[in-house]
Amino acid sequence: MISRWEKFFVGLSILLTAATGLVYAWMKYFVEPADPFSVVNHPWQPGLLSAHVLAAPLLLFAFGLIARDHILGRFRDPRARKSRASGLLAVSALVPMVASGYLTQVLTSTGGRRAAGLIHLGSGLLFLSVYGFHLARAWRRTEAEEEAAARVEGHGRGPGARAPVRPERLALVIATGRAGKGSAKGGRP
Numbered sequence: 001m002i003s004r005w006e007k008f009f010v011g012l013s014i015l016l017t018a019a020t021g022l023v024y025a026w027m028k029y030f031v032e033p034a035d036p037f038s039v040v041n042h043p044w045q046p047g048l049l050s051a052h053v054l055a056a057p058l059l060l061f062a063f064g065l066i067a068r069d070h071i072l073g074r075f076r077d078p079r080a081r082k083s084r085a086s087g088l089l090a091v092s093a094l095v096p097m098v099a100s101g102y103l104t105q106v107l108t109s110t111g112g113r114r115a116a117g118l119i120h121l122g123s124g125l126l127f128l129s130v131y132g133f134h135l136a137r138a139w140r141r142t143e144a145e146e147e148a149a150a151r152v153e154g155h156g157r158g159p160g161a162r163a164p165v166r167p168e169r170l171a172l173v174i175a176t177g178r179a180g181k182g183s184a185k186g187g188r189p
């Protein structure tokens with residue numbers, strides 16, 4: 001199970017990496033430079049690229065932190081079937097995103113860097129969308145589990161809600177072997 005601190009760290013690292021990467025991509029591909037001879041489209045573009053390159057290792061560390069217990073652990077857990085596909089797809093998009101991110105820094109040919117950059121952008125957008133879907137499924141699952149637990153404890157308002165079993169009723173059932181009036185559904189006498 002992933003701890004609250006790990007959830008926060010993963011979320012923060014994704015937020016920092018995605019925000020710097022998306023703003024950098026917007027500047028690189030959609031902003032027109034004020035000076036036609038400028039190498040960059042916006043004065044903040046080099047700083048955002050540096051921030052993105054510094055945030056990316058945090059993302060890798062965060063996923064390494066949750067790899068054994070959450071990613072592999074939930075993959076082996078039969079109860080985690082509903083979120084398994086979105087989690088695997090998110091991790092699958094993470095691999096080309098990371099590899100192409102490193103390749104953009106080391107390739108020297110213009111065509112190779114451009115191809116790696118487009119793969120990085122595409123796999124990054126895929127990762128963000130699938131990870132968002134994965135989080136939404138996890139939140140819905142958590143809410144459903146909390147509602148089910150509330151019904152079991154007798155706090156739910158749904159049709160299957162049961163009152164909690166009182167200790168004196170349980171003792172009576174054990175002593176007499178009969179549930180008695182009103183206790184067949186966990187109700188009160």
